[in-house]
Amino acid sequence: MAQTEYVQTQIQQMVQRALAHASAGTTDSTDEIYRLPVESYSPKSWEEEMNAIFRRLPLMLALSCELPEPGCYKAMKVLDVPVLIVRGEDMRLRAFINACTHRGRAVTQTHDEKGKLKAFSCPYHAWRFATDGRLLTIADQRKFGELDKSLLGLRELHCEERVGFVWVCITRGIRFDIDDYLGDMQKELAGLEADKWFLHGTSRLESANWKITHDGYLESYHIPFLHRNTLYEFWNRESSTSVSLYDHFGPLPCGPHQRMGGNAWGNDPALMLKMKDVPPSEYTDKHFHAVRTLFPHISISADKHGGLVSQMFPVAPDRCITIQNHVNPRNPATESPEDTEAMKKRIALYAKIVYDEDYVSSFSIQEGLKSGANTELLFGRNEGGAINFHKSVAHYVQAYRDDKAAGRV
Ligand code: FES
Structure with missing residues (x-):
């Protein structure tokens, strides 16, 4: 299938699914709530995850x-x-x-x-x-x-x-098949036309444990609450977080790479009715938004017009560094002063929102885990992206344990 055909088919499917959910008042849903023991955020688990995932995968x-x-x-x-x-x-x-x-x-x-x-x-x-x-x-x-x-x-x-x-891969001697590892996520990435992007600026942000950090990129359940005065306000006129679509790509039954999509015609019922009159052949990437994650540490909130690519780097059991990369197909060297100024503001704004809201919460969650209040963390049926992520972590940790037991590492 040609790339443009692939992209168009995906857009049609996403919008149709989102419309069906919006009419029924539902969202993509897993079979059951997922429970993750608090110990999986311990320093011992972190060491094992670094060996099993960050030192072995691309x-x-x-x-x-x-x-x-x-x-x-x-x-x-x-x-x-x-x-x-x-x-x-x-x-x-x-x-x-x-x-x-x-x-x-x-x-x-x-x-x-x-x-x-x-x-x-x-x-x-x-x-x-x-x-x-x-x-x-x-x-x-x-x-x-x-x-x-x-x-x-x-x-x-x-x-x-x-x-x-x-x-x-940061371990010398380990080779990988990137086409196999990405699976159909490569088609998703090709649709972003990232080979035409320019890097307009970066921010560096500190947060808590890498999985706590990553969890925030994998569900939109928190958007109307944690970001009610920021992202939810900005997006509400154009998009809704009431419908979330979860799809996964790659060699595992749970991904490990993912696409989280949402409708982009607003919460306004009149707009939704109008949307129903648009023939599927006219759906475009303006009608839905998608965040793609590349396991284990990348979140891409962008389309072919650009956006934000976040790289998360664990540095200690309770610390992670995120590099936010702002990209788009315009050459910054030939941009107008107004566009340059607007980009500067955007870079500062996204660093502030993500730090003040998501990452301050990550430190708080870290403290909550240490407090002994809970024995497990809960991921709801509407948080399918986070569930797939934790299943993927468990898969690679188990594969590492098996290899170790068999003397292969
Ligand atoms: S350590 Fe590089 S030249 Fe000596």
Whole structure:
């Protein structure tokens, strides 16, 4: 099926499902309430999740638009692994452990920077590495001694680029099949046309445990309450959170990747009636909104006109860092001053709302879990996205335990 046909079919299905739910006063619903023991947020569970998930699965670490040209690089730390992603002269993206093969210093100045270079010169003793990782020169090699440079390139990590997104596994030696891992989510992502996006700005936000943080991106049940004076107000005229559609994509019965959709014609019954007169062939992405999540740590609230891509990075059992990336197909270099100003305001606004409302709540939930008040957390039948996420976590943790028991890790 051609991409445009796929997108149009999905839009028609989403709008029809949303209309049926809105008429009946229902929403997508799971068979039962899901119960998750509080211990699954403990430091011990966190360690196991990092080994089972973040060190073994492909992580979406960059957008293609961050690395548009040969020599563009991004240095970052993921857990305790310094990662360097760089586009080579052949336009291929590669990822490396950002540690010089002389004595291990990062070959960039810091572990958190972006730039463009013809080669990396290690700041410590100036060994030089090509953008494809090869060791080019050893400073003062005659005095240093003989070495086989071909064995001393930067240590490579498996990296794949698809439809405007870049995945890396942070453990050396682990390979992955990104097409298999994404399944039909790749078609969903292709519909975003992210390869035409530009990055307009980022924010960095701190929150509590990564799963508490992620939970907030996986259901719209909380929107009219936690965000009643902000997002709910902004969206209410154009969209409703009363109907939520949950779909999953990928190799597991629960995803692990997801699309959460909602109707976009408002809570106004008159508007809904009008919507019923629109023939399905005329439904567009203006008639529904969707948030897509890429397991384990990405939320994409965007369409082909742009939006927000949030990357969540666990750093400790009770801490997670989110990078909010604001993207759209307009080149910021040629935008009007008014558009630039509007984007600045949008970036500040979304950082404030997500921190003040979602992430302040995440710290409060963390305290609530520690308090001993509850033995389990409850996820309702209307919170199918969060349920699929926790089932996916459980799946990968169990697979890791099985591999460990069988001596495969
Ligand atoms: S540690 Fe890089 S050149 Fe010495």
